[in-house]
Amino acid sequence: MHLKYLTGYPEQLQEQAQQWIASGRLNALLQRRYDEYHEVGDDRALYAYALQLKNRYLRKAPPLSLVVFDSRINQVQHALGLNSSISRPHGSRLKSRNEIRIASLFKKAPAAFLRMIVVHELAHLKEKEHDRAFYLLCRHMEPDYFQLEFDLRLYLTLLEMKTGQDASDD
Numbered sequence: 001m002h003l004k005y006l007t008g009y010p011e012q013l014q015e016q017a018q019q020w021i022a023s024g025r026l027n028a029l030l031q032r033r034y035d036e037y038h039e040v041g042d043d044r045a046l047y048a049y050a051l052q053l054k055n056r057y058l059r060k061a062p063p064l065s066l067v068v069f070d071s072r073i074n075q076v077q078h079a080l081g082l083n084s085s086i087s088r089p090h091g092s093r094l095k096s097r098n099e100i101r102i103a104s105l106f107k108k109a110p111a112a113f114l115r116m117i118v119v120h121e122l123a124h125l126k127e128k129e130h131d132r133a134f135y136l137l138c139r140h141m142e143p144d145y146f147q148l149e150f151d152l153r154l155y156l157t158l159l160e161m162k163t164g165q166d167a168s169d170d
């Protein structure tokens with residue numbers, strides 16, 4: 001089985017993931033590690049959540065004009081670098097107004113994954129590219145950023161196996 005969310009990781013990690021899937025342990029493993037859910041259930045709560053993080057870590061970045069859940073966007077693909085051929089993934093017009101759109105699958109995701117994706121989008125207020133400066137900023141806001149991103153990929157792999165659809169299409 002091809003694990004599209006994990007391409008780019010060392011082969012050893014991919015094989016480990018294959019084993020977790022084959023043995024049916026991945027679900028339990030993720031549930032044990034991420035047993036905390038959030039209560040950010042609507043756009044209003046999401047805005048407050050993002051603003052709180054921004055005020056703590058990025059006070060000087062441009063103000064947020066809008067933060068919403070969006071069921072249409074393919075943000076996961078972007079955030080995880082799966083469509084790096086597109087050079088303006090967020091849309092330049094939206095970007096200039098500092099809107100943050102979070103894929104609605106995160107409404108029901110574990111708290112840590114929502115945090116990871118909001119941190120990712122907040123970091124883009126200052127750094128446009130997925131470069132070293134960008135990831136330093138992500139880790140400044142969330143020291144476990146890389147682990148969370150890897151585990152989010154496992155989570156999405158599992159979601160797709162459950163629903164039989166592309167999780168990122170939501």
Ligand SMILES: [Zn+2]
Pocket residue numbers: 078079120124130
């Ligand atoms: Zn990004």
